[in-house]
Amino acid sequence: MAGRFSNGTTFPTETTLCQQYDVSRFTIREALKRLQAEGLIARKRGSGTVVQPAAARGGALHQPLSNVGEILQYARDSKVAYESKGRGPLPTEVAEQTGEDLAGDWTCFRGVRRHPDRRRAIAVTEAYFHERLDDAVETLDLSAGTLFSQIERSSGVRVGKVTQDIQAIAADADIARDLNLDEGDPVLRILRCYYDPTGTIFEISVSFHPGDRFAYSMHIDVEG
Amino acid sequence: MAGRFSNGTTFPTETTLCQQYDVSRFTIREALKRLQAEGLIARKRGSGTVVQPAAARGGALHQPLSNVGEILQYARDSKVAYESKGRGPLPTEVAEQTGEDLAGDWTCFRGVRRHPDRRRAIAVTEAYFHERLDDAVETLDLSAGTLFSQIERSSGVRVGKVTQDIQAIAADADIARDLNLDEGDPVLRILRCYYDPTGTIFEISVSFHPGDRFAYSMHIDVEG
DNA sequence: CAGTGGTCTAGACCACCGG
DNA sequence: CGGTGGTCTAGACCACTGC
Incomplete structure (x- = not known):
């Protein structure tokens, strides 16, 4: 999970990541939860996942x-x-x-x-x-x-x-x-x-x- | 989930709660995660779940x-x-x-x-x-x-x-x-x-x- | 409407802890 | 050793968003 994504861009969806890494949705969600807790991504039901701009994080x-x-x-x-x-x-x-x-x-x-x-x-x-x-x-x-x-x-x-x-x-x-x-x-x-x-x-x-x-x-x- | 438990006492195990409320282990764990995040319980693999005395201090x-x-x-x-x-x-x-x-x-x-x-x-x-x-x-x-x-x-x-x-x-x-x-x-x-x-x-x-x-x-x- | 993330089920295997 | 919580699978239904 070392891919680099630019600020503000959309992040792959859960289903995409499931296929890409061949793991279950649970596993992907657990990983995304950590990224979210660190303030690196923001998620919204119906919309998707976006990378938080640099301003939103503090050198985590x-x-x-x-x-x-x-x-x-x-x-x-x-x-x-x-x-x-x-x-x-x-x-x-x-x-x-x-x-x-x-x-x-x-x-x-x-x-x-x-x-x-x-x-x-x-x-x-x-x-x-x-x-x-x-x-x-x-x-x-x-x-x-x-x-x-x-x-x-x-x-x-x-x-x-x-x-x-x-x-x-x-x-x-x-x-x-x-x-x-x-x-x-x-x-x-x-x-x-x-x-x-x-x-x-x-x-x-x-x-x-x-x-x-x-x-x-x-x-x-x-x-x- | 309104049961009262005293400080320091052991908390029901996950399987017990699953049967008691007739829900899956996932649901129980999600609920326990919230209690843990608030510092109300502490959990240790192999040992079990114990009530945190945090509740004792006025519910801080x-x-x-x-x-x-x-x-x-x-x-x-x-x-x-x-x-x-x-x-x-x-x-x-x-x-x-x-x-x-x-x-x-x-x-x-x-x-x-x-x-x-x-x-x-x-x-x-x-x-x-x-x-x-x-x-x-x-x-x-x-x-x-x-x-x-x-x-x-x-x-x-x-x-x-x-x-x-x-x-x-x-x-x-x-x-x-x-x-x-x-x-x-x-x-x-x-x-x-x-x-x-x-x-x-x-x-x-x-x-x-x-x-x-x-x-x-x-x-x-x-x-x- | 189709697709997203949020929630949930019913299993499974594991690392760890206690007696 | 049996039981605990930690991790994971492969499904499912839902509320919400955007088009």
Whole structure:
């Protein structure tokens, strides 16, 4: 399925593709669904399938990698002195949001990040590491570098997938205190799950950012 | 499909549901795909289907966006009846955050988006088009298709870059009314700037999402 | 009207997971 | 090993679009 089609031109119909590749209509439709999800084609019943103009897509091809890069980059950017908050099962409010199998104990670290020049905090971050990383966790230097990169180096764990959930919530008492806000003030909450290549979560991080001082921004370049 | 299941419990298997509702496996799978896309269930080959605790948090809707294509897709997916809010310079709160040269007049449209299956609104969107697109803007059909795609077609403008800023803010009176919230409630604000290939912004959109009903989520796979 | 994509049936084989 | 979900076939009927 490597044919090149120009922008705005019509795309072959389902029946055409079925004959051309000698597969069933189901298979063709599954493939077209993916193209549609990526914004590469648009379909309309009765009309047909058309190739989306370049303007309609955002460099969808090399995007996944750059996105992961951005996320990890962001995680590495923090220069925070963490403190250990102990070890145990995952807090229910975190476990509920992920909805995965999160059995076992997790070691929790919590840190407040501040802007170098200013006093006010930019973020409160909590990081949870699964017990199978305990060996690496014990050697952590809480004041040097980022926890993730240390874990990555000393345990050899690799990232297979990252999920990220961004939500606006009201600050609770703890968050309000650390971020110098009032309870109930809007806060950006970013929950990240780091999966290894087998699909098992090995790290979870939750960051809270003050709404008035922080914006999560992404830049997407469109190729050709 | 109105059965109630608790969080974390196992969900009926596909074959069970097929017999129970006397439909084919295809139909069941299509239905389950929707539940999965909303983050309500998680499925694993060999294991089964489990209910996601996502339902526990007030029915917050997961908006899964796995790549940039989907982000743009989602931006123009809206089936919203927009209304024109007039023409003039950009509001200061919008202009300030972009930090670009935004001289000239902009035509503003505003619409409320609802999830197809649900009644409550999940977004208020404001779109601003630069005056150099005025010819295309005047031919806009506010109830048919999406504004962006219409502009794209009639003006021939191309996207060179998209930036996206995500922030948590407190709902003002207007937003609170449209989203069925109280003033001051946390709201997710997504500001997108669309640049042409020369680096000039030609469209800006601002979306407001209710914090309790909407989570911006991205899933990113790392390739080999 | 003929052709499109959307939905659905009734099968089939497979990779994976649990006991 | 049996059962799960993932993938696929070869049909079918429908709503919608364009001519």
